[in-house]
Amino acid sequence: MKRINSIILAALLAGCVQAYGCVFVQSSAISDRAGAGNPISSSASDLGFLRLVAPQGLTQTALANLLSNCASGKVSGVTTELSMRDFVIVQSYTVSVSGVCN
Numbered sequence: 756m757k758r759i760n761s762i763i764l765a766a767l768l769a770g771c772v773q774a775y776g777c778v779f780v781q782s783s784a785i786s787d788r789a790g791a792g793n794p795i796s797s798s799a800s801d802l803g804f805l806r807l808v809a810p811q812g813l814t815q816t817a818l819a820n821l822l823s824n825c826a827s828g829k830v831s832g833v834t835t836e837l838s839m840r841d842f843v844i845v846q847s848y849t850v851s852v853s854g855v856c857n
Contacts, residue, residue, distance in 0.1 A: 800848065
C-alpha cells in the first residue's frame with residue numbers, strides 16, 4: 756500500500772510538472788510594422804532536450820510558412836517571437852512570425 760501511494764504521488768507530481776512548464780518568450784522586430792496590406796502570420800514548433808540539443812531551422816521554416824500565405828511574395832513589417840516551454844529535460848520551442856502581405 757505504501758509503495759502504491761508513492762507511485763501515485765510520483766505520477767501526480769510528474770503530471771503537474773508536465774502541465775505547468777516554465778515559459779520564456781523572446782521577441783524581436785525584423786523591420787518596421789507600418790504598411791498597408793493584409794496581416795498574415797505563421798509558426799513552427801519542435802522539441803529540444805536538456806537545453807543542449809535545440810531544434811535547427813525553426814525561424815526559416817516559420818518564414819517559409821509566412822511567405823506561402825502571401826501570393827505576391829512581398830511581405831513587410833515582419834516580427835518574430837521565440838517561446839520556449841520547459842518541461843524539466845524536454846523543451847518545446849515555437850517561433851511565431853507575423854507581417855503584412857503587400
